Amino acid sequence: MGRVIFSVHQINEYVRGLLGRDPILQDVWVRGEISNLKIHSSGHIYFTLKDEQDRIRCVLFRQNQRDMAFIPSDGMRVLVRGQVSLYCKDGQYQIYVMGIEKDGIGKLYLAFEALKQRLKAEGLFDAQHKKPIPPFPRKIAVITSPTGAAVRDIIKVVRRRCPCVDILVVPVLVQGSAAPAQIEAALDYVNTRDDIDTIILGRGGGSLEELWAFNEEVVARAIWRSRIPVISAVGHETDFTIADFVADLRAPTPSAAAEMAVPMLQHLQEMLAGLNVRLMEAMRNMLLHKRKGLEHLQSSYVFRYPDRIMQQRKQQLDQAYTRLCAAFNDILSNKRERLSRLAAALDALSPLAVLGRGYAVVTLRPSERVVYSVTSLKQGDGITVHFKDGRADCRVEKIEGGVYGVR
Incomplete structure (x- = not known):
C-alpha cells in the first residue's frame, strides 16, 4: 500500500x-x-x-x-x-x-486581596515609611532574572542616561516555587553591602501566576525591612503586585525603573552649564555694583577733604574732653562735700569729743576694762582715769553709792 x-x-x-x-x-x-x-x-x-x-x-x-x-x-x-x-x-x-x-x-486573586488587606492594616503600605530615592546614586543593585529582557532594558537605560553609575546584577528566579526565597535572600544580601544606594526589583510582564512570586509575604517583608530604597518594576503598567505596594517607589516597567533610579547625565550637564552662566552673570553684576560703590566713595567728601574730617573729629574730641573734666570735677566736689558731712557726724560721736567736754573714762587695772559702775570696784583697786590730754593712775580708797556720790 x-x-x-x-x-x-x-x-x-x-x-x-x-x-x-x-x-x-x-x-x-x-x-x-x-x-x-x-x-x-x-x-x-x-x-x-x-x-x-x-x-x-x-x-x-x-x-x-x-x-x-x-x-x-x-x-x-x-x-x-x-x-x-x-x-x-x-x-x-x-x-x-x-x-x-x-x-x-479566582483563588489567586482572593489570596492576593487577603494578603494585601492584611499587610495594609499592618502599615506596610503607609507613605510615611517610604524612603526617598537617592537623586545621584553611585551604584545600584538590580534583582531580577539574568536572562530576561528586564535586566537588558535596565542596563541599556542606565548606560544611556548616566554611564558613571555602577550596576550590580543579583540573579534570581522570578517565577516558580523557589523564586520567593531567592528574592528574599537577594534583598537581605544587598542590604549587607555599603556600596549600594538603590535597589531595582522586577521582571517583565506575565500572567498572574507568573508574577505570583512578587505577591508572596516573604518578599513583601524583605522589601519592608530593607534599609536601602527599593524600586518595584514588576510586569507591565497594568500589572500590580504586593511588592509594588510595599516598595518605596513603583515603576510601571523595568525601563521606567531605570529612568527613576538614575539621573540623565546630559540634563545634569546642561543644568550645570546653566548654573555656571548664572554664576558668572551674578559675579559680573556684583563686581559692577562694588565698582560703582568704590567710585562713589572716591568722589565723596571724606576722600576729597580728609584733613577737614580730622579737624572736625579733633574738635569733637576736645569738646568731649572738656565735658568729661567738668563732669569729673562735679562728681569729685559732691564726694568731698559728702565726706565732710560724714566726718563731722563721726567726730560728734567720737569718745575724744566727749572727753573734751570735761568727762573722763575710768578703766580697771590690769585688765583695762571700762568701769561702768561703782559696783565693779572695791577698796584698794588700781584704776586709770583717762582725760582728753592724758591719764592718771589712782587707787580706790573709798566707795560711795548714788549719783555722783550724793546720797
Missing part, C-alpha cells in the same frame, strides 16, 4: 474540520479563571482560561464585546460561551468567545 503524505496545512485544516463538525464544540460553555489577559490595539482580547489542572487559549473579538457588562481581568472566574476551533497558523486549538459572564473571583 502506498504512503499518503499530507502537508501541515492539510492536517490542520482536517483537524479544524473535525472540530467544526462536532455539535458540542460549536456552542459550548466553559468555566475557568482568566490569566495572561492582553488587550490588543485592535480591541480584540486574548487570554488564557484555566482551572486547577489545564488551560486553553481564548480570543474575544471586538464585535462580540458589545453586550459585555464588565471588563475582564486576570484572576477573574468566568463562564465562557464560544466555539472550539483550531488556529491553523499556530497549530493550537482555542475558544472563539461569543459571550462571557462572571463566575466569582
Whole structure:
C-alpha cells in the first residue's frame, strides 16, 4: 500500500474540520479563571482560561464585546460561551468567545486581596515609611532574572542616561516555587553591602501566576525591612503586585525603573552649564555694583577733604574732653562735700569729743576694762582715769553709792 503524505496545512485544516463538525464544540460553555489577559490595539482580547489542572487559549473579538457588562481581568472566574476551533497558523486549538459572564473571583486573586488587606492594616503600605530615592546614586543593585529582557532594558537605560553609575546584577528566579526565597535572600544580601544606594526589583510582564512570586509575604517583608530604597518594576503598567505596594517607589516597567533610579547625565550637564552662566552673570553684576560703590566713595567728601574730617573729629574730641573734666570735677566736689558731712557726724560721736567736754573714762587695772559702775570696784583697786590730754593712775580708797556720790 502506498504512503499518503499530507502537508501541515492539510492536517490542520482536517483537524479544524473535525472540530467544526462536532455539535458540542460549536456552542459550548466553559468555566475557568482568566490569566495572561492582553488587550490588543485592535480591541480584540486574548487570554488564557484555566482551572486547577489545564488551560486553553481564548480570543474575544471586538464585535462580540458589545453586550459585555464588565471588563475582564486576570484572576477573574468566568463562564465562557464560544466555539472550539483550531488556529491553523499556530497549530493550537482555542475558544472563539461569543459571550462571557462572571463566575466569582479566582483563588489567586482572593489570596492576593487577603494578603494585601492584611499587610495594609499592618502599615506596610503607609507613605510615611517610604524612603526617598537617592537623586545621584553611585551604584545600584538590580534583582531580577539574568536572562530576561528586564535586566537588558535596565542596563541599556542606565548606560544611556548616566554611564558613571555602577550596576550590580543579583540573579534570581522570578517565577516558580523557589523564586520567593531567592528574592528574599537577594534583598537581605544587598542590604549587607555599603556600596549600594538603590535597589531595582522586577521582571517583565506575565500572567498572574507568573508574577505570583512578587505577591508572596516573604518578599513583601524583605522589601519592608530593607534599609536601602527599593524600586518595584514588576510586569507591565497594568500589572500590580504586593511588592509594588510595599516598595518605596513603583515603576510601571523595568525601563521606567531605570529612568527613576538614575539621573540623565546630559540634563545634569546642561543644568550645570546653566548654573555656571548664572554664576558668572551674578559675579559680573556684583563686581559692577562694588565698582560703582568704590567710585562713589572716591568722589565723596571724606576722600576729597580728609584733613577737614580730622579737624572736625579733633574738635569733637576736645569738646568731649572738656565735658568729661567738668563732669569729673562735679562728681569729685559732691564726694568731698559728702565726706565732710560724714566726718563731722563721726567726730560728734567720737569718745575724744566727749572727753573734751570735761568727762573722763575710768578703766580697771590690769585688765583695762571700762568701769561702768561703782559696783565693779572695791577698796584698794588700781584704776586709770583717762582725760582728753592724758591719764592718771589712782587707787580706790573709798566707795560711795548714788549719783555722783550724793546720797
